Amino acid sequence: MGKPTGFQEFNRELPAKTPVTERVKNYNEFVHAYSDEKLNQQSARCMNCGIPFCHSGCPLGNIIPEFNDAVYRKKWEEAYNILSSTNNFPEFTGRICPAPCESACVLGINKPAVAIEEIEKHIIEIAYSKNLVKPTAPLVKTGKSVAVVGSGPAGLAAAAQLSKAGHAVTVYERDDRAGGLLRYGIPDFKLEKWVIDRRLEVMEKDGVEFKYNTEVGKDISADEIVRNNDAVIIAGGSTIPRNLNIPGRELKGIYFAMDFLKQQNKRVSNIEVTAEDILATGKDVIVIGGGDTGSDCVGTSNRQGARSIKQFEVMMQPPVQRTEHMPWPTYPMVLKTTSSHEEGADRYWGINTEEFLGDEDGNLRAIRVNEVSWELDVMGRPIKFNKVEGSEREIPCQRIFLAMGFLNPQYEGMIESLGIELDPRKNVKATEGAYRTSVSKVFAAGDMRRGQSLVVWAISEGREAARKVDEFLMGHSLLESKDAVN
Numbered sequence: 001m002g003k004p005t006g007f008q009e010f011n012r013e014l015p016a017k018t019p020v021t022e023r024v025k026n027y028n029e030f031v032h033a034y035s036d037e038k039l040n041q042q043s044a045r046c047m048n049c050g051i052p053f054c055h056s057g058c059p060l061g062n063i064i065p066e067f068n069d070a071v072y073r074k075k076w077e078e079a080y081n082i083l084s085s086t087n088n089f090p091e092f093t094g095r096i097c098p099a100p101c102e103s104a105c106v107l108g109i110n111k112p113a114v115a116i117e118e119i120e121k122h123i124i125e126i127a128y129s130k131n132l133v134k135p136t137a138p139l140v141k142t143g144k145s146v147a148v149v150g151s152g153p154a155g156l157a158a159a160a161q162l163s164k165a166g167h168a169v170t171v172y173e174r175d176d177r178a179g180g181l182l183r184y185g186i187p188d189f190k191l192e193k194w195v196i197d198r199r200l201e202v203m204e205k206d207g208v209e210f211k212y213n214t215e216v217g218k219d220i221s222a223d224e225i226v227r228n229n230d231a232v233i234i235a236g237g238s239t240i241p242r243n244l245n246i247p248g249r250e251l252k253g254i255y256f257a258m259d260f261l262k263q264q265n266k267r268v269s270n271i272e273v274t275a276e277d278i279l280a281t282g283k284d285v286i287v288i289g290g291g292d293t294g295s296d297c298v299g300t301s302n303r304q305g306a307r308s309i310k311q312f313e314v315m316m317q318p319p320v321q322r323t324e325h326m327p328w329p330t331y332p333m334v335l336k337t338t339s340s341h342e343e344g345a346d347r348y349w350g351i352n353t354e355e356f357l358g359d360e361d362g363n364l365r366a367i368r369v370n371e372v373s374w375e376l377d378v379m380g381r382p383i384k385f386n387k388v389e390g391s392e393r394e395i396p397c398q399r400i401f402l403a404m405g406f407l408n409p410q411y412e413g414m415i416e417s418l419g420i421e422l423d424p425r426k427n428v429k430a431t432e433g434a435y436r437t438s439v440s441k442v443f444a445a446g447d448m449r450r451g452q453s454l455v456v457w458a459i460s461e462g463r464e465a466a467r468k469v470d471e472f473l474m475g476h477s478l479l480e481s482k483d484a485v486n
């Protein structure tokens with residue numbers, strides 16, 4: 001690689017962050033950029049490891065040693081070309097990916113892994129600043145049309161690839177803007193929304209057409225979309241949240257995390273919030289659920305000025321806490337420590353919620369919980385929890401955000417009307433690698449097929465499904481496949 005001794009000379013360093021006291025005053029991203037010298041040093045840490053496991057650790061098959069080498073040599077166009085050959089949206093993954101590539105980094109065996117995610121973000125930001133990010137659609141079109149339903153990372157990646165293959169692409173989105181959970185789930189302090197808009201501009205120049213406020217299966221019939229196109233990719237996400245049907249659920253003050261997060265993302269973007277305001281300001285907040293959604297509720301509650309924030313998780317505390325140099329959480333993966341926790345929240349593990357308690361006006365006033373102990377299987381994995389007798393307690397609170405994951409896609413509308421088969425987990429049935437559903441011409445990608453997952457997997461599925469559609473339409477495909485990399 002660029003500097004064979006780099007991994008011995010330089011320690012892993014991440015860019016500085018805005019101090020907590022400052023960053024909680026707004027919703028801006030708070031991770032700064034490397035200096036030129038630091039970026040050069042960090043890329044030099046990628047060693048000539050022989051078998052770069054980072055390739056297969058990344059769901060996109062990113063060709064990491066090669067782009068690190070190009071960064072070290074300051075060959076920005078080369079670095080961008082390598083990175084964009086496997087990843088349509090490094091500006092998203094470079095900000096919010098949990099970076100499975102870093103946990104696969106060979107250097108990580110005895111030193112902190114190469115800071116791959118940050119290097120990726122720098123490559124794409126430099127590429128934009130040097131005007132290297134250009135439309136990729138060919139001048140000669142295939143004459144085929146493809147509809148993509150859903151504009152989350154899976155739908156956007158599919159659309160970008162299909163357009164690159166020369167097909168006419170229309171993206172249908174029920175929301176008023178594109179991005180899916182990037183837009184209306186993930187808060188601005190993790191991903192500012194101009195980053196999505198900048199990418200959409202490139203895609204629009206590429207000829208991708210976006211139809212907003214259009215729910216397929218409601219505002220426009222799903223049959224019509226299938227009839228009028230040569231192929232369809234459905235990428236509607238996994239949007240039905242897991243509920244907690246215990247006594248008191250009807251009380252005022254208990255909300256699904258997504259209702260809370262979506263409102264705040266709209267406020268930050270100056271988009272009108274039409275529903276009743278859901279705010280944590282001045283309240284004692286309890287977040288139930290320990291994943292990304294839960295920690296985004298913590299960060300948002302802090303910024304709204306909550307009086308106190310507690311986060312409950314029924315799982316046990318993981319044996320090793322995630323640190324910034326050990327980016328992949330240890331088992332169980334749901335219990336991540338994120339930058340939102342640095343900003344302040346009391347975390348409790350092994351807590352089960354029994355009941356929500358209200359006052360005479362039907363407002364939430366407290367939660368009754370108990371502690372649990374877990375039975376483990378032979379591998380040490382938790383299989384069943386039991387209540388710890390006598391551990392019940394009541395905790396005052398006026399806001400609860402339910403962040404316990406998502407069950408499945410919405411069936412009502414598109415899936416029901418097309419009669420698409422579901423898999424045993426109740427997601428859309430379409431095997432990984434083929435992405436074809438039970439309905440002719442209809443393919444599926446992202447959380448709708450895979451179940452709730454990660455942005456990097458959504459992009460990967462969108463790309464791979466686009467390639468399968470291209471093969472279906474043309475008999476072969478020149479689009480890149482991650483299988484060619486690994």
Ligand code: FAD
Pocket residue numbers: 096097098149150151152153154155172173174175179180181182185186190214215216217235236237238261292293296413414445446447448452453454455456458
């Ligand atoms: P989505 O992003 O859900 O997009 C689906 C889109 O389809 C939506 O815009 C929806 O409106 C639209 N749609 C659905 N049905 C229809 C229809 N019938 N007609 C028209 N449009 C339709 N992952 C990470 O890697 N890092 C993180 O930090 C992270 N943080 C997260 C934080 C939160 C709060 C949440 C909820 C998830 C987070 N994730 C994170 C997970 C990640 O966002 C998802 O895995 C990813 O967005 C899934 O992409 P997708 O394209 O499959 O679906």
